[in-house]
Amino acid sequence: MLVFPAYTFIRFCINHGLLQITDRPQWKTVVGGCRIYVKRALENIDKKYLNEAIEKTSIVGDKVIVKTKQREEVFDYCFHCAHPPEIVKYMDGENRAKELLKNFDYQQNLAVLHWDKSILPVKRAWSSWNYLSNHNTDGEDAVSVSYLINMLQPIATETPILVTLNPVTEIDKNKIFREIKYEHPLFDDKAVSSQEKIHALQGEDNMFYAGAWLRYGFHEDGILSAKRALLKFFEKVGKCPEDFKVL
Structure with missing residues (x-):
């Protein structure tokens, strides 16, 4: 805890109302738990492969190759939503984002x-x-x-x-x-200082990054990071749904 950046710690407490004696925010929960919104998200994905560990992702031209034990697929874009050590392990080659991902310890x-x-x-x-x-x-x-x-x-x-x-x-x-x-994740200084740097690299090599590790580690942080990554994606492909918002 002593290596946790003081600024980040204070910002976390302020955002969560932990420094307030009175008028603290009332938390809300999703009825049925987090499995409900995971289920709803999966329902809108026509083509999905579950329980297939990624062995390697690589860049070939302007395409992203994703390989598992069961198959190899070619994509225009790739969203990495795993833990940084896992991404570093399966990502082939070197790039600026990968170097930053190495700053996250678990x-x-x-x-x-x-x-x-x-x-x-x-x-x-x-x-x-x-x-x-x-x-x-x-x-x-x-x-x-x-x-x-x-x-x-x-x-x-x-x-x-x-x-x-x-x-x-x-x-x-x-x-x-x-x-x-x-x-x-361990939110030490090198990890916290890498969060916004990774966001600045969203879309480089047609790859994007999302996860609760890009903020404070909560479910809400994972969702927010995904929305921020999607916004960068929409900017890259030149279109964005009118009702898409990032708080």
Whole structure:
């Protein structure tokens, strides 16, 4: 956390209303969860290939070649919506965007979905995000964050449902629903300084880039980055839908 740029941290807090004591913004959720808008997006794609890992993308003339184990396709344009380390791995050759993508590092985190409220503070102090830290003899304090899902989503139960990232205390194994390993971007100075530089290169070599890593890592950031990339695409091809807007 000490390498996280202070300006970016403050801007994040301001954008999310975290520095306000009163009149804080009311968050809204999509009914049915994020799977709903993923499903709706896929419904509008006629030709789609699922569960096919990209092995290589390469530029041949003014075309982009995308290769998987199952097939090889030729496209006029390509949108890279994967994590930067993955893009760097499958992107053939070198270009300016690829050099910038190398500035994004990722960290593996363990997420535990459970109902063990013993890791929460006293009930009157419960909040949407709750943190717990351990003091280690080496001076490196470990910190975990527990999301109280009941406060974030309309779950029809009084039992506290929690998602704990990197638990520093043992969670009752009998109260664990599932454990999932995720990889999250590290927003250090080199990563943050590369975000707008990548956006400036949108469309170069007929390739575009989108993902939550281009902002703060939230679902909304992924959608916003995709809309910004699409706007650059529309500019390149010379047409843009009248109702297309980027907030």
